[in-house]
Structures are given as structure tokens and as C-alpha cells.
Amino acid sequence: YSYISGETHFTRGSKIEWMTILIKELLNKYKKVTNENWGRVNGIHRNSWADFNLSSLEFAQEDKGDLLPSEDHKKVELLVNKLKTYEHQEEKYYLHGDAGVHNFVYKGNKLNGVIDPMPLIGPKIYDFTYAFCSSPDDLNLETLLSSFSLLTQDVPFNIERLLEEVIFQLYTRIGVCIRVHPHDLSGYLKSWKEWRVYLPSM
Template identity: 40%
Template sequence: MQIEEIMLELREQGVIAPHINTWKALSGGTVSTVYALISDGEPTLVVKINDPKTVRFESSYLRAHEGNPLFARVVYIDADYRYFVYTYQPGETEYPRDRKAETLQSLVSEVINRSIPMVDSSDFGYADEPSASWKEFLMLRYQWAQVTIDTRLSSADHKLAQQLIYSTQDQALQYLLHGDCGVHNFLFQQGQLTGVIDPIPTIGEPLYDLIYAYCSSPDQLDTETIQQAVVRMEPKFTIGRDLPREVLIGLYYRIATCILHHPQDIEQYMDAWEYWKKRR
């Protein structure tokens, strides 16, 4: 759909005022198209266009977190799930690297500890393509990462990652997770975390979102940085979890992502991999 067509629909539905007739394109995900709607020279609403399944799950995730100031508020969802509209969140996308520990602690307190239990669900993993178990979801991610990493890690390292996944708990928690909870999806004002955007709704262990955030930047990948956040988590999210194992699994996935999108960071992630192997 064209944004002009969408804005006409939104006016007809009474979602936006007649004077809102200006928009600007924003950077979106790999398949989404995103526009900010401008009122009095300032962005006020966001229109996000994607495939219907993605629109349905992403808008549902945001609605489940309505009232949390770190998330946008859904204003309108197209009946056919072609797009949805939510409030614009101000903030800078530049991540303050000197505040990683504080960012992770805020994430735990304001997002992860408020994760919503999926009481009636039997699914795990990505909400739009669910797996039968948490371990199966982790193994699907492993298979993708193994091919991507290839010889950048040794066969022993690949086997280690696989064994770590096999050793995860069979009875996993089922909570609604952000799923793409990295610094690239955080907004900041004066160094403080003020927004979390672009979820890929996922069902599983809340610790996954924290590990994802921790591994999403190559700096401060030490035990102290993450421990300061882990101790703030609800005990039910961490009891029986082996932190070095969980971090190594997260780093394995991140090394693959790094090879594809951030090759300049690969050496720091390789150093972190060796660092965490020594802490098993």
C-alpha cells in the first residue's frame, strides 16, 4: 500500500486529524516499511506496513505492554493487518557504550521483570513460526548460526555450542519476549533508556532477552556487567539457569549475526567467546 492511501483511510476512520497530511520515511526492518506522520512540524504517529502475520503479532505484543512507557501505544490496526499505527517515541538510537551496565539494569527492571506469562500456549520460539519446545527453537537458531559461522570457529566450538543447547532445561518457562532485544532497538535520552522498539515476538525464557541485549554490542562482555543485571531479575527467571552456558549460546548466535552485519566487531566477539569458555 502507498502511504497516501493509508493516510486517506486513517482520516476516513477518524484516526488522524484532517490537517495531518505530511509524512517522512523512517528506517524499518528488513521487510517492513515505516513512516512518521507529522503534525505541527513534529512526528506524532508511526505507520508500519508489513505482512499480515507480522503486523498481527507485533501489534499484539505492543498492546500487551500498554501502559509501559518504554513501549509505543497502538492507536489503530488495519482490519486486514496490512499495517498498524502507534505513537511516535522520541529518542536517540545511538547507544551510550559507557552505560551498558545501567542500560541492562533498566531493561531488567522496566521490561524483563514485567514479561507476560503465556498461560494457555504450548508454543515456543518465534510467535509467527512456533517450535514445539524451547530447545527445538534454540537448535533451529544453532543450525542457522553454524552454517553462517562455518570455519570462523573450530569444530570443537561448534560441538560445544550444540552440547550447551542440549543441556538446557527441558521444562522451559513460557513468557512473551521481545525477541530482538538488542541495543539497535533501544532509544535513549541523555544516556537513559527511554524506549524499546521493533519486537519480534517470541515465547520462552525471559533470560533470553537479557542475554540478547548483553551480546548485542561488543563492549563490556564481562561477568560483572551482566551479573549486575541478573541479580535484579525475578528469581523465577534465573533459578536453575547456568549463566555461562546461556551467555555462550547467546554469543554463538551473535557471532553469526556479526559475520553477516558487523564484521568489524568480530575479533571482540571472538575474545568474548574465549573469555566465557573459561568461566564454564
Template identity: 40%
Template sequence: MDVQLILNELHETGVLESHMRNLKPLTGVTSSKVVVVMDGTKLRYVIKQNDPAVVEAEAEFLHTYVQVEKLSRLVYVDPLHRYLVYTFRSGLTQYHGQNKSDLLLRLATEVISHYKPIGEERHYGYSDHPFVEWRDFLLHRTKESEKIIQDVLPPEDHRFVYTLVAGLPQRNIKYLLHGDCGVHNFVFTENGTLTGIIDPDPVVGEPLYDLIYAFCSSTDRLTVDTILPALEKLGPEMAGEYELNREVLLGLYFRIATCIRHHPKDLNTYTEAWTYWLDRIC
């Protein structure tokens, strides 16, 4: 849909004030088509277009967690789910290895701890690709990752990951998650303080998934002492009975696949982290 037509609709419905007509395209941030609406020289609102299922899922996430200060405020959703409008989060989007343990602690206490359980009738996974069990979703991700990783890891490591998934306890923990909770979607102040999290790709699942996703999303400090303080802030209703080493290994496996596709220069660091966590089990 032409963005000028969207802008006209937003003016006609009173969502945007009539003087807000200047747009600034954003590229390379998501699979969506994204522009920022200017209020004079200030970046004010984001207009994001995508497939209706994607737009509807992101709108649901922002609406559900309207009270979470670190998230953008949902302003408007097109009735046909062609686009949505939300407030622009100002700040820096480059992560430079700030205090990762503190970053994860803030994520756990200021965002994840505010997550809400979702209805039993909802399935796990993405809204357009649901699974009956959480393990089914993780198994799907494992199979997709294995295709990419191939001989980067030995065959016995691939087999071990499948045993990890099969051995996960049935915790029946079901929350609406961000789903793409990595440092590439974090917004910081100049001194490195976390101020916002953008671009959700919502998943119904266990809150540990988002925290471990964030932990694995950067190459720095991939050690147990970095993540443990944040994990301890999630109560049993969110974490259940978990075995940290196995949960992190699964997150690392998914991240290694992502790394091969998008950040190959980081591969050695992630394979070293894989060995570190694997040694903690053996």
C-alpha cells in the same frame, strides 16, 4: 498497501485527527515499511506495514505490555493485520557505549521484570514458526548460526554449543518476549539514559533470552560483572536454575553469526569475548 489509503482509513475511522496528513518515511530500521505521522513539526505516530503474522505478533506484544512505560503505546491495529499504529518514541537511537551495566539493570527492572507468563497452549518461538520445547527453538537458531559461522570457530566449539543446548534444563518457563532486544532497538536521551525500546520481533520463551540478547548486542564490556547485577533482578520464576556461563555462550554464538552477516568489523571483539566465556567453563 498504499500509505495514503491507510492514512485515509485512519482519518475516516477517527484514529487520526484530520489535520495530521504529513508523513515522514523511515528507512533502514526494520524489515517493515514504516512512516511517521507528523502533528505539525512533531513526530507523533508510527504506521508500520508488514506480513499479517508479523503485524499481529507485534500488536499482541504492545497490547500485552501496555503498562510498560519504555514501550510504545499501541493506538490501532488494522482488522486484517496489514498494518498497525503506535506512538512515536522520541530520542536518540545510537548507542555510544554508555554504562552498560546500568543499561542492563534498567532493562531488567523496568521492562523484563514486567513480562507476563503466557498460556500453556502456546508454543515456544515465533508465532509463525512454533516449537514444542524451548530447546527446539534454540537448536533451530544454533543450526542456522552454524551455517554462517562455519570455520570462524573450530569444529569442537560448534560441537560444544550443541551440547550446551542439549544440556539445558527443562524449566517450563514461558513468557512473551521482545525477541529483538538489542541496543539497535533502544532509544536514549542525550546523556545516554534508556527511554524506550522499539521494534519487537516477539518470541515466546524464557526472559533470560532478552537480557542476554541485549548484553551480546554491543561489543563493549562483555564481562561477567556487566551482566550479573541485572540477572540478579530476575526472580526464579523468570530465570529458574541457570548456569550463566553456558547461557551467555549460547547468546554469543548467535551474535557471532549476526556479526558476520551485518557487522564484520566487530568480529574480533566477539571472538575474544567467546574465548573469555569459554575459559570460564573450562
């Protein structure tokens, strides 16, 4: 891609502002794909999106250790099993695959470009929740629902499923944070205490 002026991480403005640009200019322009396996284009392919979620869960559990209560880990496992029930609804898209603030270029407090894709075949909701959870600020329902209302969808998407997708993404994000963004960890752990109420009952 061509050079994009600006800087990453900082002076990015509010989440709802850059999420709005991201959704309208990138996510809503994604193209469907057929005859492709789920998963990383240049990595391990999966037979289903549920398999991809399961591998993400395993990686996250390895990273966290005893950072979160064992009960939370068990509830997230239940959540992943519940997400399997949506398997028949999933549409395959060619995704950026790493659509987070660390790969966004900002200029004058405004999103100006997206760099460093890790191509992925998956549902559009993945890049949406990944972006939403890619920074610990504004991880609240108001920002989530306002931005989600802008995302075009092929199938009905109720609030319950949206919350499930977000909390699973947040869980995996904490694992990523431990490895490569430790300075954000305290913010994510604070948000987790608020979001864990949406975990399924055991």
C-alpha cells in the same frame, strides 16, 4: 507505539546502566502465557524451547563456517544438549524477541525506549542474555552478575546455568554479527576467547 525521542546504537552509556533500566522497566514486567507454542509468534512455532535452541544453533553454524575452531562448534552442540535438561523448568513469556542495542533508543546517555519487537514465546532468560550479548562492550562477569541479580525469576537459577545460557547466546550472536553487524565482529571474537573456557568438556 508512539514516537520516542533519542537515537539508537550510540551514546548509550555503560551496559550495567541501560541493562538496569531494561530489566526493571521491561523484562520484569513480562507476562506469562499459556496455550501457546514456543517460538516466533508470526513465524515458525516449536514444540519445545529446546527445539528453538536447536534451530538457532543450526543457523549460527551456517553463518560461521570455519571462523571458530571445529572443537568449539562441537562443544556448543554439547552445551545445547545440556540446556535441554532445563526444559521442564521453563516458563513461557511473551517476549520482545529482539531486545538488543540496535532496537534501543538512548537520550542523554540513558535508555529512553525500546522499539521494533519480534514477538517471541519463550523463557525470560532469552531476552536477558540477548540484551547482554547485543553489544561487544562490557561482556564480563561483573556486569553479567550485577544485572542478573535484578531479574525476577520463577525458578532457581545457578551460576553454571547462567554462564551456559550466555555463552550459547554469544555463539549465536557471532552468527548474527557476521550477517548484519560485521563492524562488531572483532570485539565478539575477542570476547569469545574469554568465554569459551566455560564450554563443556568433550
